[in-house]
Amino acid sequence: MYKIFKNTLPGLALLGLVLGGCQPELEAPKADKGSADFSKYVAVGNSLTAGYQSGGLSNASQANSYPAMLAMQFKKVGGGDFVQPSFKAGQENGSGYLSLAGFNANGTPRLVPVTTSLAYTGQQLPSGQNQLTAYEGAQPNNLGVPGISVISSVSALTGGLAPYGAINPFFNRLLSGTEVLTTDYLTYIGRATPTFFTFWLGNNDVLTYATNGGVASATNPFSGLSDTTRFGIGYRALLGTISKNGTVKGAVANIPGVTALPYFTTVRVAAINASIKANPALPNAALAGLYITTGKGEVRAATASDLLVLTSTSVIGTPSTDANNPFPVGVGYAPTQSNPLPSQYVLDADEISAITTRTAQLNSIIAKSARQYKQPLVDMATLFTGISANGIATNGVTNTTSFISGNLFSLDGVHPTPRGYAVVANEFIRVINQTYGASVPFLNPNEYPGIPLP
Amino acid sequence: MKLKSLLLVGGALLSGSAASAGGFQVSLAGIKNNGMGGVGTGLALDQAAMFYNPGALAMVRERGVQIGANATFARQSFRGQFGSEERTLRNSVVTPFSLFAGFGPAEGKWKAGIAVYTPFGSKLQYADGWEGRFALTDIDLKSIFVQPTVSYALTENLSVGVGVAVLAYGAVNLQRDIPAQNAQGQFGHVELDGKAENKVGFNAGIYFKPSEKLSVGVSYRSKIDATVKGGDVTFSNLSAAATPSFRATEFDVTIPLPATTTIGIGLMPTEKLTLALDVNHVQWSQYRSLDFKFNNNVGGAGITSSSSKRFYEDALTFRLGGQYALTDAFTVRAGGAYDMSPVKDGYVTPETPDANRVSGTLGVSYKAGEHFSVDVSTQFVSLAKRTQTQSDLLNNGTTDRVAGTYKTNIVIPGIGFNYNF
Numbered sequence: 001m002y003k004i005f006k007n008t009l010p011g012l013a014l015l016g017l018v019l020g021g022c023q024p025e026l027e028a029p030k031a032d033k034g035s036a037d038f039s040k041y042v043a044v045g046n047s048l049t050a051g052y053q054s055g056g057l058s059n060a061s062q063a064n065s066y067p068a069m070l071a072m073q074f075k076k077v078g079g080g081d082f083v084q085p086s087f088k089a090g091q092e093n094g095s096g097y098l099s100l101a102g103f104n105a106n107g108t109p110r111l112v113p114v115t116t117s118l119a120y121t122g123q124q125l126p127s128g129q130n131q132l133t134a135y136e137g138a139q140p141n142n143l144g145v146p147g148i149s150v151i152s153s154v155s156a157l158t159g160g161l162a163p164y165g166a167i168n169p170f171f172n173r174l175l176s177g178t179e180v181l182t183t184d185y186l187t188y189i190g191r192a193t194p195t196f197f198t199f200w201l202g203n204n205d206v207l208t209y210a211t212n213g214g215v216a217s218a219t220n221p222f223s224g225l226s227d228t229t230r231f232g233i234g235y236r237a238l239l240g241t242i243s244k245n246g247t248v249k250g251a252v253a254n255i256p257g258v259t260a261l262p263y264f265t266t267v268r269v270a271a272i273n274a275s276i277k278a279n280p281a282l283p284n285a286a287l288a289g290l291y292i293t294t295g296k297g298e299v300r301a302a303t304a305s306d307l308l309v310l311t312s313t314s315v316i317g318t319p320s321t322d323a324n325n326p327f328p329v330g331v332g333y334a335p336t337q338s339n340p341l342p343s344q345y346v347l348d349a350d351e352i353s354a355i356t357t358r359t360a361q362l363n364s365i366i367a368k369s370a371r372q373y374k375q376p377l378v379d380m381a382t383l384f385t386g387i388s389a390n391g392i393a394t395n396g397v398t399n400t401t402s403f404i405s406g407n408l409f410s411l412d413g414v415h416p417t418p419r420g421y422a423v424v425a426n427e428f429i430r431v432i433n434q435t436y437g438a439s440v441p442f443l444n445p446n447e448y449p450g451i452p453l454p
Numbered sequence: 455m456k457l458k459s460l461l462l463v464g465g466a467l468l469s470g471s472a473a474s475a476g477g478f479q480v481s482l483a484g485i486k487n488n489g490m491g492g493v494g495t496g497l498a499l500d501q502a503a504m505f506y507n508p509g510a511l512a513m514v515r516e517r518g519v520q521i522g523a524n525a526t527f528a529r530q531s532f533r534g535q536f537g538s539e540e541r542t543l544r545n546s547v548v549t550p551f552s553l554f555a556g557f558g559p560a561e562g563k564w565k566a567g568i569a570v571y572t573p574f575g576s577k578l579q580y581a582d583g584w585e586g587r588f589a590l591t592d593i594d595l596k597s598i599f600v601q602p603t604v605s606y607a608l609t610e611n612l613s614v615g616v617g618v619a620v621l622a623y624g625a626v627n628l629q630r631d632i633p634a635q636n637a638q639g640q641f642g643h644v645e646l647d648g649k650a651e652n653k654v655g656f657n658a659g660i661y662f663k664p665s666e667k668l669s670v671g672v673s674y675r676s677k678i679d680a681t682v683k684g685g686d687v688t689f690s691n692l693s694a695a696a697t698p699s700f701r702a703t704e705f706d707v708t709i710p711l712p713a714t715t716t717i718g719i720g721l722m723p724t725e726k727l728t729l730a731l732d733v734n735h736v737q738w739s740q741y742r743s744l745d746f747k748f749n750n751n752v753g754g755a756g757i758t759s760s761s762s763k764r765f766y767e768d769a770l771t772f773r774l775g776g777q778y779a780l781t782d783a784f785t786v787r788a789g790g791a792y793d794m795s796p797v798k799d800g801y802v803t804p805e806t807p808d809a810n811r812v813s814g815t816l817g818v819s820y821k822a823g824e825h826f827s828v829d830v831s832t833q834f835v836s837l838a839k840r841t842q843t844q845s846d847l848l849n850n851g852t853t854d855r856v857a858g859t860y861k862t863n864i865v866i867p868g869i870g871f872n873y874n875f
Contacts, residue, residue: 022527022529022863022864022865023529023531023542023863024529024530024531024839024861024862024863025531025540026531026532026533026540026839026859026861028533028540029533076538102695103695393847393848393853393854394536394844395534395536395537395585395586395587395588395589395856395857396586396587396588396589396853396854396855396856397588397633398853399633407633426536441538442535442536442537443536444534444536444537444538444585445536446585446587446588446633447537449635449639450633450635451635452635452636452637452638452639452693453634453635453636453637453693453694453695453696454636454637454693454694454695
């Protein structure tokens, strides 16, 4: 026996050595900037670029914006630092945002606003909006301004009559006191000197109107559907400015169809009708149904082609405030026997059609302008059409556009979650890699939060 | 009495690993065979013939007991297409184990025996937080077969044999994360744990030795469906809001352990030298999908089942090996195998991160006296680097798994003890 061990021991020692060297190594994937130069990356855009989510902008949401994610990946191929217009210490929660406190018995979420560590000054802007504390650092790399549209970015398009710095608190906070009435977004982004940029504007030229149920607000001159003429002039001016007339490399994203957002797809006419017909408090409930006021002022029964906005659940079924109208809000038996849902809570079929047509027109202007300034188009419209049909699967998880459970859209039903922004960033990376022969590594969207459930 | 206690020890140690053959097949029965690239169907080497070719058992001269154990060290690297880090396994060692005991008259025409072995198994523990965590975090698949065997020499040159292969013990443990976060940001986790029902199949073979220098064999092991009924489902880290969607407590699943046909040839050019070639054909095409049924919700109201595509293909393994008797006491062995993966491109799953395999083996035996001998073997298995892209997954509708590149190496030292009487 001793001999056996004597003979096998050297073998066992050799085996130990072999095991140590057995772990395979996979070559790190090539990370290369290609023909692009990411040393100074600047992001131009609206709320999506700023990192707005769940109805607000905070330091945490900025950190999970797609430009921040892109900058992180760009850093792996020689990108530089990326400065966010963050809120001061003690005011980290910025504008405040919605959080999910739980679910009501009927399955609807209980959304509660975060009210601590906010960044409001206590003053109001001339537009009546609450003012946010000023950002005092150097011009940031993330130039995203929540709420901004193309035609609100260029003051010449409104004859200088509606200075946007006096309307929008998110733009207001980026400007110094003397600039508020004189500096438009076009001028503001003209100060940036990027070596690479992303440009995603135009969403609010249709979205503001859509989320307001197709009702333009009297107090906001930028709340209608933007006309194509002014949009084209503004878009070319903005893109020409940031790209220095097409000499700086970048990527340009277009407008996803807004009607596929959970904001419009979560509350369904059929479900509301069913709950009205099942309401024991209504006489002859089986004959009742949801009635709406259309954009043209007509009162009619809602159909499956009308889209109800997410916030409509807070008014549908509430008691009538009109002493002469006995019906709860939205309930009716005939156009003349109803308390129709106000137009701002519903996109009727005509409004949907107008929005869809306008979105397509603006996207064709975007595509044309991108070509004019030698920029690749990141086709977010096609990406999100696909996602709303099939979801998007990464690493064994299929994320969808369903409200809350889909994990891609935040609690406001319009803006992505961090995970949704990672999907957006991956699409930018795909196009950038393809266009500039770069190999910027992709993100794993599942590493970013969707909607944590209480 | 002695046999029984050996079996008990074996039961405590037994487990398999997706180590030495395609899919989750494990061919680590005899330590002598292990040293020769896993050949054996065309040979009548020792009691392990009960596994490789029951027909050859009648031609094995010695009667005796043989126990063998292997230690499987699998080392893997993974890089996700959507993920930056290189991931390695939480390394574990598994120890497939075998026992063969043969009886019969020394000069008689028949032999009988009992074999205990682990033809299928897999154990993998992936890195914490790896990209594929929502497909799999841990798998431990075990099977133990007990096979009473008889073999009869029809003529001096031709023998047949058959064994009743009993799936005596089978266990499956699968764990993965659930893509739903609780308020602390933790992802949910599910563990499926169950025991397989006992099943019976057979293992049969024919062995023909027309001359001193040539032998051939054919063997067939039947398919057995490993069926788990009423296995335990345990969820953890779920938020209160998500709990109603995950109420299952029991699961059913069937995993096919496919039929295997082997043809083997042995050449004995001199008394001291033996060469052998085996070709295995495994009917992996029987594994089409992995379907779980649950007794309540898994992921939403009314969702009580899951199905994941496999569509494995039948696979061949080519094995070549030889042994040379250096002295009366020492015999050395070497061999190699090429093992084609049953898993098609786009269908690679974390539970079987399979690829074509090349292996090289070495072995040595030392005979200490008339009754006792010890065998040592080592196998080095290299799985080809395998990449599947997101578009492969989308094209095949297999987005329930992860896009990326796997590379695995395995080292399997083994030791066996023989006592002949």
